[in-house]
Amino acid sequence: MLIQLVQIEVLPGQREAFVEAFRINCEGARTEPGNIRFDLLCDQDDPNLFYCYEIFADEAALDAHRASAHYRRCIELINPMMRSSRSKRMFQPVLVEGRAAERS
């Protein structure tokens, strides 16, 4: 299992456009067999600072995500909206739950 928290800083004025574009990625990822969780969050204080909590079954699942049409379309749309390059933090799973019920 592979867990990451991706940090995404969006240019001022681009928040709504970003969320709509990232929705493509969220909805697509949640259909992927190798994805377990995909939550888009926002910083408590900065409305343009986003985080994505992502759980993948393994490295191959993350590779498949990055090769997907929905991921590539989303990246194409959001790249011009970035205030800085995206960064991420990786975690090891210890006591982690599975997929959301609404996916099945």
Added chain:
Amino acid sequence: MLIQLVQIEVLPGQREAFVEAFRINCEGARTEPGNIRFDLLCDQDDPNLFYCYEIFADEAALDAHRASAHYRRCIELINPMMRSSRSKRMFQPVLVEGRAAERS
């Protein structure tokens, strides 16, 4: 919806005891009607640095969690194992999934 990432630094040599104690909190929280997600993670590089990704329906649900027997029992067990005081970071939900299928 209320989302937090709690940081927990454990004293060297206490990792296994901590995970066992925190399992009480994880399993208990996942039975709470107001809890939506409860994942215990570990830092990629530091085996004694833990994080808990927690989603609660609202403030009242988090209050109910803190009043629960499993939370209080866990805190009682882990307090002597702490390397520093716990801290947390709050997030706003943007595109967030629901409860894990195995809960229903």
